[in-house]
Amino acid sequence: MYQxxxxxxxxxxxxxxxxxWYLFGSSIAxxxxxxxxxxxxxxxxxxxxxxxxxxxxxxDIQAAYNxxxxxxxxxxxxxxxxxxxxxxxxxxxxxRMAKVAxxxxxxxxxxxQVEAFSNRVANYFTGLKSADGTRKFxxxxxxxxxMENCPEYVCIWLGLSKVGLVTALVNNNLRRQPLxxxxxxxxxxxxxxxxxxxxxxxxxxxxxxxxxxxxLGKSSESPECLSSHGIIFLDDVLSQVSSEQPTDQIMQAxxxxxxxxxxxxxxxxxxKAAVITHLxxxxxxxxxxxxxxxKEDDVVxxxxxxxxxxxxxxxxxxxxxxxxxxxxxxxxxASNFWKDCVIYKCTVAQYIGEICxxxxxxxxKPEEHEHTVRTMFGNGLRPQIWIKFxxxxxxxxxxxxxxxxxxxxxxxxxxxxxGAVGFVPRYARKVYPMALIRVDEETGEPIRGKDGLCIRCExxxxxxxxxxxxxxxxxxxxxxxxxxxxxxxxxxxxxxxKGDSAFNSGDILVMxxxxxxxxxxxxxxxxxxxxxxxxxxxxxxxxxxxxxxKDAVVYGVEVPDTEGRAGMAAIMDEDGxxxxxxxxxxxxxxxPGYARPLFLRVLRELPxxxxxxxxxxxxxxxxxxxxxxxxxxxxxxxxxxxxxxEQIYDDILSGKVKL
Numbered sequence: 029m030y031q032x033x034x035x036x037x038x039x040x041x042x043x044x045x046x047x048x049w050y051l052f053g054s055s056i057a058x059x060x061x062x063x064x065x066x067x068x069x070x071x072x073x074x075x076x077x078x079x080x081x082x083x084x085x086x087x088d089i090q091a092a093y094n095x096x097x098x099x100x101x102x103x104x105x106x107x108x109x110x111x112x113x114x115x116x117x118x119x120x121x122x123x124r125m126a127k128v129a130x131x132x133x134x135x136x137x138x139x140x141q142v143e144a145f146s147n148r149v150a151n152y153f154t155g156l157k158s159a160d161g162t163r164k165f166x167x168x169x170x171x172x173x174x175m176e177n178c179p180e181y182v183c184i185w186l187g188l189s190k191v192g193l194v195t196a197l198v199n200n201n202l203r204r205q206p207l208x209x210x211x212x213x214x215x216x217x218x219x220x221x222x223x224x225x226x227x228x229x230x231x232x233x234x235x236x237x238x239x240x241x242x243x244l245g246k247s248s249e250s251p252e253c254l255s256s257h258g259i260i261f262l263d264d265v266l267s268q269v270s271s272e273q274p275t276d277q278i279m280q281a282x283x284x285x286x287x288x289x290x291x292x293x294x295x296x297x298x299x300k301a302a303v304i305t306h307l308x309x310x311x312x313x314x315x316x317x318x319x320x321x322x323k324e325d326d327v328v329x330x331x332x333x334x335x336x337x338x339x340x341x342x343x344x345x346x347x348x349x350x351x352x353x354x355x356x357x358x359x360x361x362a363s364n365f366w367k368d369c370v371i372y373k374c375t376v377a378q379y380i381g382e383i384c385x386x387x388x389x390x391x392x393k394p395e396e397h398e399h400t401v402r403t404m405f406g407n408g409l410r411p412q413i414w415i416k417f418x419x420x421x422x423x424x425x426x427x428x429x430x431x432x433x434x435x436x437x438x439x440x441x442x443x444x445x446x447g448a449v450g451f452v453p454r455y456a457r458k459v460y461p462m463a464l465i466r467v468d469e470e471t472g473e474p475i476r477g478k479d480g481l482c483i484r485c486e487x488x489x490x491x492x493x494x495x496x497x498x499x500x501x502x503x504x505x506x507x508x509x510x511x512x513x514x515x516x517x518x519x520x521x522x523x524x525x526k527g528d529s530a531f532n533s534g535d536i537l538v539m540x541x542x543x544x545x546x547x548x549x550x551x552x553x554x555x556x557x558x559x560x561x562x563x564x565x566x567x568x569x570x571x572x573x574x575x576x577x578k579d580a581v582v583y584g585v586e587v588p589d590t591e592g593r594a595g596m597a598a599i600m601d602e603d604g605x606x607x608x609x610x611x612x613x614x615x616x617x618x619x620p621g622y623a624r625p626l627f628l629r630v631l632r633e634l635p636x637x638x639x640x641x642x643x644x645x646x647x648x649x650x651x652x653x654x655x656x657x658x659x660x661x662x663x664x665x666x667x668x669x670x671x672x673x674e675q676i677y678d679d680i681l682s683g684k685v686k687l
Contacts, residue, residue, distance in 0.1 A: 076541075080454075084542050087443050088453045094319050094442075095460075101314055102307065102502050111281045111306045113190045116348045117143070117273065129347045130179040131327075131355040131372045137179045142347070144271035145180065149187025152262075152269045154277055164240075165217060167192030167280065170289065172211045173335075174198045174229065175222035177358045180244055181334045182344050184220060189287055189306075191277040196289040196301060197335040200225055206298055208232040211239075214289045214301045214510050220262070223247035283307040289510060290337055290433050300514050302434035303507040304341070311502045312337065312438070313345025317352075319440050320405050320427045322376055324351050329369050329377040329401070331357035337433040338380045338406060362386040366395035366421070374399070379406035382579065384417050389577040396421055405429060405440075411447030411546075412569040413577075418444075430493075430545065434518070436506050436531050437462045437495035439545060448544040449537070461504065461530075464491030464537055464545075465523070472551050474520060482523045487541040490548050494520060494530040506531045536563070553644065555584030555593040558622040562595060564644075567623055571597055574614030575606060579634045582625060583648045588681055596627035598647050600634045608662065608669040616667055626687055627652040628662040628669050653677060 105115065120143045130137040153171075156164035165171070171188055173195050175181050185195035196214040198207065200222070207228060211219060216239060221229045223245035233241065244262045283306045291299035322328070328346050332339030334356075346352040355372040357364070365387055369377060379387075383406070405427030409417065418426060430449035431438030439450025439462065452460050464485040466475040474482045474492070485491035497519070498504040508515025523530040536548040548554070549563040556562070564582040571580040579600040584593025599606060608628075615624045629652070635643040654661050654674050661672040679685040 080541055084453060087451070088456075091319075091442060091451075091453075097318050098311070098315050099503070101318070102311060105310055106283050106307060106502065109282055110310075111189065111278070111283060111285070112287055112309050112348060113146075113186060113278050113281070115310070116186065117278070119349070119351050124351060127351075128353045130182070131353065132177075132179050133358070139347075142179065142183055142186070143273070145183040145266075146187035146190065147271045147273050148266045148269045149184050149262075150190035150274045150277065151272070152266055153188060153193060154191040154274060155269070165191075165193055168194065168286070169217045170194045170196050170214045172196045172198050172214065172216040172219040173221075174200050174202075174207070174219065174225050175244065176200055176224055177334050177339070177356050178222075179356065182340075182347070184244070185288060186348065189281070190274055192281055192285075194286045194288060197291070197340055199291060199299065199333070199335050202299075203228050204231060208235045209298045210291055210301070211236055213299075218242065220244065281306070283310070290335070290340065292433065300434075301510040303509065304433075305505075305507060307502040308505065308507065309341055309345065310349060312341050313349045315438070316342050316405065316427075316429075316440075317346060317350045319442055320376070320403060320425075322346060322350060322352060322403075326375045327353045327355060327373055329355045329357075329365075329372065329374040331360040331365065331368070332378055332380055336380075338378060342405075343378050362390045363393075366393060366399050369399040369401050370395045374401055376403045376405070377401045379404055379409065381408040384409045385413060385572065385577050388413060388417060388420065392420075403427065407431075407449065410565075410569045410572075412573055414446045430535075430537075430547065432533055432535075434506070434508060434531075435495065435533055436497060436504050437493050437533055438503075441544075445544055447546055449547050450545050451543045452545070454541075454543045461496035461498075461524070463494060463524070464489070464539055465494055467492045467551075469554075469556065474523075480522055481525070482520070485539065487539055490536050490538050492551065493533040493535045493537045493545070494523060495533075496524065497529045497531055553583070555595070557584070557592045557594055562623045567595065567597070567619065567625065570618045571599065571611070571615065571625070574611055574618070575599060578606070581634060581644055581647060583644045585627060585648065585651050587687055589683060590687060594627065594687055595623065595625040596629065596647075596652060597625035598629040598631060598634060600632065601630045602632050606630055612664065612668050615664075624664060626664045627672065628664070629657065630660040630662070 120139045125138065125140040127139050128136045129139045129142045153165055154163065158164045171193055173181070173184060185197065188195050196210070196216055198210045202210060218240040219229065219236065220242045221244075223243060224247065226243060226247065229241070241259045242262050243259055246261060246263065285306060286303055287306045287309050288304045289301040290304055291301055316322070328343060330339055330343030332343055334340040334344060344354060347354050355368060355374055357368060360383060362383075368374070401423065403425040404423050407429045409426060409428055414426070417423070426441070426444050428441040428449050429438070430440070439452060441448045441450050445451075452462050457463065465482040466485055466489070467473060468475055477483050482494075496504060497506045499506065506519070508518065518532050520530050520532050522528065534551045536551060536554060538546045538548055540546070547565065549565045553564045554562065555564070562584070567582045568580050571582065572578065580597055582595060582597050585596045587594050629647070635646055650657050652661055652672060654672055654677055662669040663672045663676060676685060680687070
């Protein structure tokens with residue numbers, strides 16, 4: 029009662045003040061604002077809207093300004109019919125020819141060298157002829173690229189794009205069926221591999237229907253069997269080709285043409301080839317450049333795989349479209365991360381997945397205080413280690429991103445709000461039509477209202493992230509995968525209005541009243557136990573902190589005659605130092621009963637994607653059967669993790685042990 033009475037008094041004085049402001053205000057704008065304010069306050073409704081506006085207006089003004097800059101740049105490129113290659117050619121102006129484009133393993137590649145190498149690639153492939161004298165590769169044909177990180181990697185796909193060829197950036201860690209599938213999924217007409225990947229290519233080459241094979245670099249370990257297939261060594265042939273720009277060929281492409289395929293991480297099932305157009309590449313690369321505030325003289329550290337969006341588009345794209353210098357690394361190394369940043373004088377650095385946790389797990393070194401990195405951006409910085417990370421490594425700005433390679437619901441956190449993966453002002457739905465919708469917890473299908481449309485989530489209510497599709501707009505476009513059926517599965521129809529469509533991210537997020545979004549889990553990763561939903565990502569973060577930032581993955585497993593799924597955790601314990609008593613005590617203190625993992629598997633190594641995401645599907649299929657799983661298994665019993673014997677397992681199946 030006291031609070032209501034106090035508010036009534038405050039409201040009365042506010043109304044008097046606004047009335048005086050309205051009567052004696054010198055401008056119409058002031059009077060209109062005063063009248064609107066009085067209406068909100070007098071009715072006693074939505075007065076918190078003013079507080080939210082007050083808190084978020086500086087953020088929103090900055091974001092709106094940057095968003096407009098991104099849109100204007102994209103419109104300009106689209107209007108001028110620009111492609112990624114043509115924008116790069118503009119960047120290679122006389123004043124920038126000698127500027128370093130890439131640092132790699134102690135060598136500097138200038139913009140002039142990148143331009144020359146990519147031109148040689150373009151001229152070589154456009155000059156190849158078939159037996160009948162026609163071009164061997166036509167515009168729109170796809171070439172698979174399977175190599176480790178290096179500047180030549182970027183030069184190759186850039187050169188192929190100059191003559192209208194599409195590059196499939198295949199994960200260089202794939203072997204056997206996944207590798208063969210990736211090449212076939214994009215209908216590749218040729219394959220370019222690095223010397224270190226030749227062995228893997230030899231294993232699957234017979235299944236690739238005899239497509240031409242090219243190799244960059246030579247190695248004494250290169251399989252002899254590939255020689256019989258007429259393998260061509262690019263080092264030999266490119267040196268004989270002109271480095272002049274193939275201007276006529278470059279001018280034939282358009283911004284909405286395909287540039288490349290980038291594959292999904294493959295945490296479940298085989299990788300899918302996502303279509304990346306020139307305009308999509310431009311949006312992702314220049315969007316980060318502007319939203320994060322990357323300057324022309326910044327040096328960006330990119331230790332991420334170039335076959336993935338983060339490293340290959342957002343990172344390398346700062347050279348191609350932003351005019352920056354980028355320092356590459358063949359493979360991420362936690363112990364060399366800050367050392368590299370010091371050597372190359374980096375001012376901006378990237379992260380993804382579990383990289384931040386790996387960096388925290390390394391003992392302190394002088395380089396982590398000697399670097400000049402002011403900004404780090406990426407996705408996957410867990411809120412549980414956010415403060416610890418920025419304080420230890422003295423990072424002034426974190427740009428946490430959210431979005432899928434193939435999706436159109438990309439957002440970013442530009443003000444360092446801890447845990448947020450981005451934001452959309454609540455009054456900007458029409459400008460950036462991303463939303464959270466309610467879904468059925470069991471089926472994952474959208475819940476619809478009486479009008480047949482999806483139901484938006486209220487602040488604080490978890491839901492699936494969706495974004496309206498508008499292929500006329502580069503930001504809201506969705507081009508899907510090479511597989512049309514897989515593309516259709518990601519589209520929801522009749523979402524906000526009849527006849528519209530939206531991209532279904534499959535991610536469960538929560539939005540607060542200020543418009544910030546927080547990642548909860550992937551659809552299917554959330555499981556239900558004891559009538560409660562358990563978000564695996566939250567449990568993983570808690571467990572990882574308890575066990576000293578070791579790799580941990582959580583998933584639900586079936587228990588006979590029991591509703592839902594019981595939690596199971598798999599923890600990497602390479603050196604055998606896992607303290608089970610500490611873990612049991614930690615989960616008891618930090619997690620509610622329904623969220624505590626009932627089963628524990630301890631491994632020396634956890635399965636992981638090339639982009640540092642932990643795989644769950646295989647572990648989930650293995651389950652907790654001690655007759656099948658050779659790793660150590662434990663069960664949470666009487667607030668302790670005790671060995672899971674075959675007898676206990678049989679008792680669980682028979683119902684003698686109740687969970």
